[in-house]
Amino acid sequence: MISRSQLIGQIKQKKSFLCVGLDTDITRIPEFLKSYPDPIFEFNKRIIDATQDLCVSYKPNAAFYESRGVKGLQSLISTWQYLPKDTLNIIDAKRGDIGNTSDMYAKAFFDEDASGMSFDAITITPYMGNDSVTPYLKYDGKWIILLALTSSVGSKDFQYLETEDGHLYETVIKKANTWAGADKLMFVVGATKSTEFTDIRKHAPDNFLLVPGVGAQGGSLEDVCQYGMTKDCGLLVNSSRGIIYASNGEDFADAARAEALKLQQQMQVELEKAGVI
Numbered sequence: 488m489i490s491r492s493q494l495i496g497q498i499k500q501k502k503s504f505l506c507v508g509l510d511t512d513i514t515r516i517p518e519f520l521k522s523y524p525d526p527i528f529e530f531n532k533r534i535i536d537a538t539q540d541l542c543v544s545y546k547p548n549a550a551f552y553e554s555r556g557v558k559g560l561q562s563l564i565s566t567w568q569y570l571p572k573d574t575l576n577i578i579d580a581k582r583g584d585i586g587n588t589s590d591m592y593a594k595a596f597f598d599e600d601a602s603g604m605s606f607d608a609i610t611i612t613p614y615m616g617n618d619s620v621t622p623y624l625k626y627d628g629k630w631i632i633l634l635a636l637t638s639s640v641g642s643k644d645f646q647y648l649e650t651e652d653g654h655l656y657e658t659v660i661k662k663a664n665t666w667a668g669a670d671k672l673m674f675v676v677g678a679t680k681s682t683e684f685t686d687i688r689k690h691a692p693d694n695f696l697l698v699p700g701v702g703a704q705g706g707s708l709e710d711v712c713q714y715g716m717t718k719d720c721g722l723l724v725n726s727s728r729g730i731i732y733a734s735n736g737e738d739f740a741d742a743a744r745a746e747a748l749k750l751q752q753q754m755q756v757e758l759e760k761a762g763v764i
């Protein structure tokens with residue numbers, strides 16, 4: 488479990504707001520790892536060892552594990568067990584369903600006794616509304632991260648629809664902030680949407696934003712910080728493929744570390760510029 492003040496403390500100490508995405512694809516990991524009993528876990532373990540002093544968060548994406556059935560679930564559980572307990576460990580599951588089903592999803596990812604895993608935070612889709620979200624809020628110390636404005640091209644299909652608040656993504660943020668405080672609730676905002684961060688901050692001055700889309704998707708870290716950073720930082724910037732697949736040779740962990748270090752160094756500059764550190 489990691490509270491808002493602990494998260495801010497980690498950011499200041501590590502001079503980083505990097506979230507390393509563990510989107511671990513069996514077809515992209517180095518060949519030599521495939522002789523290990525659990526190649527996906529072995530890969531993640533080495534990535535974690537190589538990056539944990541440079542990041543404040545890890546984000547396994549559930550799809551990469553669930554797509555492998557029982558084996559994948561075991562890799563996810565082993566990865567969760569190995570994750571440092573002072574980083575904010577997010578399961579990127581993008582769930583959303585009626586209340587009693589959400590209860591089960593919450594158990595799956597938050598209740599170690601039930602499932603063998605207890606992540607600090609989960610990503611959720613907001614469109615089924617309040618009763619689809621409240622089951623996760625019952626867990627003390629856990630975070631929910633609602634999709635607000637995604638990095639995808641398809642974000643324009645629904646998220647920009649005009650509403651009384653401006654756009655649908657603004658209504659999502661405004662409404663969800665009546666359900667939980669900034670100590671439990673974050674929003675996903677894509678790095679490819681940096682100019683919208685100013686509007687988003689009007690509705691979410693204190694919430695942390697989980698920002699995917701730098702690196703492989705082309706978003707700019709500098710722009711995200713210019714429009715989205717707060718006095719407490721308020722940002723967790725994710726990079727998955729750009730870090731974990733920096734090399735597919737025996738040097739993959741060193742190459743991942745080098746990419747994470749580049750991002751951490753840019754983040755340090757931004758934190759100093761904004762007076763956070």
Ligand SMILES: O=c1ccn([C@@H]2O[C@H](COP(=O)(O)O)[C@@H](O)[C@H]2O)c(=O)[nH]1
Pocket residue numbers: 508510548579636637638639675676677699700701702703704725726727728729
């Ligand atoms: O709007 C969104 C929401 C989630 N994601 C997820 O973040 C990572 C991004 O991976 P990269 O390899 O750094 O592009 C991935 O798990 C996505 O499912 C997103 O990209 N955009």
